[in-house]
Amino acid sequence: MIIGFIGFGRVSSRLAQILSNYECITSCENRSTKTKELIKNSNVKVLKTNKEVAKKSDVLISANSTKNALKVASDYGKYCNGIYLDLNNISPETSQEISLYVTNYVKGAIIGKIEREKPILYLSGEKASNLLFLKEYLDIYFTEDASILKLIRSIYTKSVSASLIESIAIAEKYNLKNDFLKVLSLTEGNNFKSSSISRINNTIKNKDRKIEEIEEIIDYLEDDDLIILNVVLEKFKDL
Amino acid sequence: MIIGFIGFGRVSSRLAQILSNYECITSCENRSTKTKELIKNSNVKVLKTNKEVAKKSDVLISANSTKNALKVASDYGKYCNGIYLDLNNISPETSQEISLYVTNYVKGAIIGKIEREKPILYLSGEKASNLLFLKEYLDIYFTEDASILKLIRSIYTKSVSASLIESIAIAEKYNLKNDFLKVLSLTEGNNFKSSSISRINNTIKNKDRKIEEIEEIIDYLEDDDLIILNVVLEKFKDL
Numbered sequence: 001m002i003i004g005f006i007g008f009g010r011v012s013s014r015l016a017q018i019l020s021n022y023e024c025i026t027s028c029e030n031r032s033t034k035t036k037e038l039i040k041n042s043n044v045k046v047l048k049t050n051k052e053v054a055k056k057s058d059v060l061i062s063a064n065s066t067k068n069a070l071k072v073a074s075d076y077g078k079y080c081n082g083i084y085l086d087l088n089n090i091s092p093e094t095s096q097e098i099s100l101y102v103t104n105y106v107k108g109a110i111i112g113k114i115e116r117e118k119p120i121l122y123l124s125g126e127k128a129s130n131l132l133f134l135k136e137y138l139d140i141y142f143t144e145d146a147s148i149l150k151l152i153r154s155i156y157t158k159s160v161s162a163s164l165i166e167s168i169a170i171a172e173k174y175n176l177k178n179d180f181l182k183v184l185s186l187t188e189g190n191n192f193k194s195s196s197i198s199r200i201n202n203t204i205k206n207k208d209r210k211i212e213e214i215e216e217i218i219d220y221l222e223d224d225d226l227i228i229l230n231v232v233l234e235k236f237k238d239l
Numbered sequence: 240m241i242i243g244f245i246g247f248g249r250v251s252s253r254l255a256q257i258l259s260n261y262e263c264i265t266s267c268e269n270r271s272t273k274t275k276e277l278i279k280n281s282n283v284k285v286l287k288t289n290k291e292v293a294k295k296s297d298v299l300i301s302a303n304s305t306k307n308a309l310k311v312a313s314d315y316g317k318y319c320n321g322i323y324l325d326l327n328n329i330s331p332e333t334s335q336e337i338s339l340y341v342t343n344y345v346k347g348a349i350i351g352k353i354e355r356e357k358p359i360l361y362l363s364g365e366k367a368s369n370l371l372f373l374k375e376y377l378d379i380y381f382t383e384d385a386s387i388l389k390l391i392r393s394i395y396t397k398s399v400s401a402s403l404i405e406s407i408a409i410a411e412k413y414n415l416k417n418d419f420l421k422v423l424s425l426t427e428g429n430n431f432k433s434s435s436i437s438r439i440n441n442t443i444k445n446k447d448r449k450i451e452e453i454e455e456i457i458d459y460l461e462d463d464d465l466i467i468l469n470v471v472l473e474k475f476k477d478l
Binding site for chain 1: 350351359361378380382383384387388389391392394395396398399401402403405406408409410412413414415418419421422423425426428460462464465466467468469470471473474
């Protein structure tokens, strides 16, 4: 079983680590110095071209930036005879388009942190069940459409982040920030404080990307009832 | 130690049960049939008037409807020589007013369900520490202003309820409601599903009261940055 990676950032390097019982391959073709460094520090075999990687893989994993996902699929999907697993954070529309370039297309969505001991992976597509063997290394779930599921999940999580930011600002105004985090921990779970702080920091750090994601969601869903998400967008822009 | 209750609904009857090691007293004066029934089923001593209850109590607990909290304080506060503990869901403004009628005023806020084995009680006020003896029966915390803390907490919890309602509606549209609840349980904690469903049901059931509460919060805080809470209000009105 050969697992190939096109794109070798945080997700791929973590997966190569987890899946080291298999032969993992990638290529340095068109890769940045930083990526080449990550590849050097992983136990993956390096081939000359992405085309070779695509041809040799039983499972070809595309984990790139959102913007490159479609190009990777159209450039290399045709060489892949195994399963083509897209792990990019793409819209359901892009996912649909990718399926036109690729034969055995499986859409995957990593949920939560890739650094978990057993990262959570939702899969959809006709051939999704072929990847069930990964369940030893990943927490695998199947769904009708992993891309839409991740998108709807993110409506909720982004709204919660924005609600936190709004209410903590008031708490700070009244010098009650610590009491606010404490009182919610009592009913929302022990790790509320740490998870809230990491939620807020993550939002501030990735503000621009999150704004883009919300705009894409709003465009894609065209739903007049998304009134909270529209204000979440404003909130993020004001950060 | 005598603990008196003015107002005898869900909160008082639960507290009388928890604090049954003390002498608990109340009165049926001006009480509804339903309340009289609750009193009959509790192990409290029944005095003729609220005035007598106020006079005899070492701790006088006012647990009434939001609207009656101020009147109870102005009518009976003056007879109370012990601690006057207000447990009503009142605005910081009303709490301020009550303190004018009452000598040993302590503001208390029940957090979460009163049905918990050990209900959570936040206390504020100069004499708050006099109630530390209750910690055997209640989960006691002190804060600068229990009323504002509960208010800010409710900005967050109401916004989360509205975010849930908004995102679940989209999930339902795509037939992904169960997957949505499941995928969030994986990162937000095991009881996410049950707590979310109870959150939504509770919001729908108490819609009118929650709308009133939000309007009061917005009025009280006069903060231009409460943009999410303003849309939460719209969302609740549309339910």
